[in-house]
Amino acid sequence: MGEETPKPSFEETLEEIPVARRADLMKMLLEKRELLPIPKSPLEIQVDQLSNTARAAIERIERTFESARDAIEFSAAEGKLRILRDLLATSVEILDLESREKFLEAAIELIPYIGSMYAVTGRKITFDRHESTGLPIPHIEKISWTDRGIYLAGECLISGHLLVGIKNALREKGLAGIWAEIKNVFTHHTQQVLIARNDNQ
Amino acid sequence: MTINNMRNEEILKIFREANMHQSEKEAWIKMLPRMTEEQQTTLFEILKKETGALQDLRKDSLQKILDIVKKDS
Numbered sequence: 023m024g025e026e027t028p029k030p031s032f033e034e035t036l037e038e039i040p041v042a043r044r045a046d047l048m049k050m051l052l053e054k055r056e057l058l059p060i061p062k063s064p065l066e067i068q069v070d071q072l073s074n075t076a077r078a079a080i081e082r083i084e085r086t087f088e089s090a091r092d093a094i095e096f097s098a099a100e101g102k103l104r105i106l107r108d109l110l111a112t113s114v115e116i117l118d119l120e121s122r123e124k125f126l127e128a129a130i131e132l133i134p135y136i137g138s139m140y141a142v143t144g145r146k147i148t149f150d151r152h153e154s155t156g157l158p159i160p161h162i163e164k165i166s167w168t169d170r171g172i173y174l175a176g177e178c179l180i181s182g183h184l185l186v187g188i189k190n191a192l193r194e195k196g197l198a199g200i201w202a203e204i205k206n207v208f209t210h211h212t213q214q215v216l217i218a219r220n221d222n223q
Numbered sequence: 224m225t226i227n228n229m230r231n232e233e234i235l236k237i238f239r240e241a242n243m244h245q246s247e248k249e250a251w252i253k254m255l256p257r258m259t260e261e262q263q264t265t266l267f268e269i270l271k272k273e274t275g276a277l278q279d280l281r282k283d284s285l286q287k288i289l290d291i292v293k294k295d296s
Contacts, residue, residue, distance in 0.1 A: 067288070067292055071296075072291075072292065072295050073295050075295075076291050076292065076294075076295035079291050080288050080291055080292075083284055083287050083288055083291075084284075086284070087280060087281070087284040090280050091277060091280060094273055094277055094280065095242065095273070095277075097273075098242070098269050098270070098272070098273035101265070101266075101269040102269060104265075105262050105265060105266055105269075106254075108262060109254065109257060109258065109262070138250045138253070138254065141246070141247065141250060142243075142247045142250045142251060174246055174250065
C-alpha cells in the first residue's frame with residue numbers, strides 16, 4: 023500500500039471550498055446571528071450647556087454628515103444595481119420566446135431578482151418619457167423602508183411583480199381572457215402528457 | 224484580490240460590518256451562488272468601500288463635533 027497523503031488543515035479546506043458553497047457557510051453563520059451589525063454608540067454631549075454658535079455649528083456638521091452619508095450609500099447602491107442588472111441579463115439569456123416552458127422558466131428566474139433588488143438597494147428604476155423624442159428615460163428612485171419591507175415580504179410569500187402582472191392581465195384581458203389562456207396552457211400540457219403516455223404504451 | 228483568494232474570516236468581517244440590515248445581508252447571500260466570481264468580487268469591493276467611507280465620515284464628523292464642544296467649554 024502507498025503512503026497516505028496528509029489531510030489538509032481545516033483552514034486549507036475552507037480555502038478550497040468553491041464560493042457558491044461558501045455562501046452556505048455564511049448562511050449558517052447568519053442563522054447563528056454572527057453577522058448582526060455592530061451597534062454604534064452615539065456621542066453623549068450635553069447640548070443644552072453649549073452656546074448657540076456651537077449648537078449651530080454641530081447642526082451644520084450633522085447636515086453635512088447626512089448628505090455625505092446619502093451620497094456614499096447612493097454610490098454603493100448604484101454598484102449593487104449594476105451587479106443585479108448583470109444578473110438579470112444572465113437570466114434573460116435563457117429566454118426563448120418560441121417555447122412557453124422556457125419563457126416560464128426565465129420568468130421564474132427573473133422574478134426573485136427584481137423584488138430583491140428593490141429591497142436590498144432601497145432604490146427602484148422608474149422610466150419617464152422624454153417630451154420631444156418620446157424615448158423612455160431611466161431614473162433611480164429612492165423607496166421607503168416600508169416599501170422595501172413589502173418587496174422583501176413579497177419575495178418570501180409571492181412576488182409583488184407577479185401580483186402586478188396578474189392585475190395588469192386582468193385589466194387587459196379580463197377574467198375570461200385569462201381563463202382561456204390558462205386552459206390553453208393546461209390543454210397543451212395535458213396533450214403532451216397523453217402523447218408521451220401513448221408513445222410508451 | 225478576487226473573492227476566491229479571500230479568507231472566510233475576511234468575507235465574514237466585510238458582511239458583519241456592511242451597512243445593511245440583516246434581511247438585506249440574507250438577500251445578498253441568497254443571490255451569491257448565482258453570481259460569477261467577478262460579480263462576487265465586485266460586490267465585496269463595494270461593501271468594503273462603502274463601510275470604510277462611512278466609518279471615516281463618522282469618525283471625522285465626531286472629531287469635528289468634539290473639537291467644537293472642547294472650544295466652547
